[in-house]
Amino acid sequence: MVENYPGFMRIGGKSLVDMIVQQAAQYADIHLGESVKEIVPEGNRLQVKTNRALYIAKGxxxxxxxDSKALNVPGEKRLYGRGVSYCSTCDGYFFKDGKSVIVAGGGNTAATDALYLHNLGAKVTLVHRKDSLRAEARLQKSLDQSGVPVIWNSEVKEILGDKLVKSVKIQDTKSGAVKELPADGVFVAIGYMxxxxxxxxxxxxxxxxxxxxxxxxxxxxxxxxxxxxxxxxxxxxxxxxxxxxxxxxxxxxxxxxxxxxxxxxxxxxxxx
CATH class of the missing domain: 3.50.50.60 (FAD/NAD(P)-binding domain)
Structure with a gap:
């Protein structure tokens, strides 16, 4: 569900894409299922090779x-869109009324996501596999001031729930001890590829x-x-x-x- 696109209070992601495609189709050909394999400059033109054809383009x-980097833990794929998210600004509003969320990561993305969710009103806990964050100093200072708790030297090992996320298993990277924490959502913020x-x-x-x-x-x-x-x-x-x-x-x-x-x-x- 998209809640931050101009002109719509709330709209499904697929519905928004369908509307954009419908409008774009009035001005350009859309080749669904056709993937670009190679682009080769040829004089003042560009050869675009796909899995179906060869095109000569001016530009x-x-x-x-x-792609969002994944934790690759049990429950992550199954509960994607059911509490597991890779985009806090896309899905954060679902957890704004004091719901408990786990943010996994330790860089700028994780710190920014944690602060954003905290400011929305979610009950945020940051989980990081090391004893210090990689995030910029200003973000770390903001995290300290916000009071967002951080579970150090820990990793999310499993995400639990039937139809929705209910809890996560977190393992201490030093002792190996595993504990389970209740959670309504898990935001994976370990970077992009x-x-x-x-x-x-x-x-x-x-x-x-x-x-x-x-x-x-x-x-x-x-x-x-x-x-x-x-x-x-x-x-x-x-x-x-x-x-x-x-x-x-x-x-x-x-x-x-x-x-x-x-x-x-x-x-x-x-x-x-």
């Missing part, structure tokens, strides 16, 4: 997204976390290749991805009509 927007295979094959520069580097107009280092959405880093939000996609599309249109690199090349020749 490409890379929007391959990310950018789906950057296509970007790597193109030779696009990536940041230290594997996200595609772009400028403010979503342009990459290769003319007529853009990146938008989660693969470009930043907040993992539908509205952000939509906005970046719009910026990338406008940049592509501008570059097709007036290629900025041609002007740069002419200027360089004049200087020589």
């Amino acid at each position: 490409v927007i890379v929007a391959t997204g990310v 950018p789906k950057n295979e296509i970007a790597k094959s193109l030779g696009l520069p990536l940041d230290e976390e594997g996200y595609v580097k772009v400028d403010l107009n979503m342009r990459t280092s290769i003319p007529m290749v853009y990146a938008a959405g989660d693969i470009a880093g930043g907040a993992k939000q539908i509205v952000v991805a939509v906005a970046q996609g719009s910026v990338a599309a406008m940049s592509a249109f501008e570059d097709i009509t007036s290629p900025y690199w041609v002007a740069k090349e002419k200027e360089a020749v004049k200087k020589v």
Whole structure:
């Protein structure tokens, strides 16, 4: 359920996607079930090879997204969407009325999620496998001030519940002791894995976390290749991805009509 997209108080994720697809289909062909295997620059065009065909394109927007890192513990997959979540800003409102949630992780994402859920009114407990957080100092200070409890040197080993999450088993990484804690939700915040295979094959520069580097107009280092959405880093939000996609599309249109690199090349020749 999506509760933070402009124009809708509350809408199912699939319903929102269906509406976006319906609108997009009026302006472009949508090839469902067709996956891009390779993109190869060829002169002033790009060859896009898929599992079905070969396309010649003037420009490409890379929007391959990310995968959330999973705990890979019993109950995690089965209870996904039934209390297990990888997105606090997407699902946090379901736990805002004092419900107990576990946040697993120790980096910036985990600290940010814990603070966000705490501010919503959830009863938050942070579980981290080490004795100190990797999160930035400012986030750690905010956590201390918020009073969010942290269970150190511990890992979530199992998520329990029939139809919904009811509790979690937590193991001490030093003693090996296991205890069970009641919980209405589990937010897994151990990071993301950018789906950057296509970007790597193109030779696009990536940041230290594997996200595609772009400028403010979503342009990459290769003319007529853009990146938008989660693969470009930043907040993992539908509205952000939509906005970046719009910026990338406008940049592509501008570059097709007036290629900025041609002007740069002419200027360089004049200087020589």
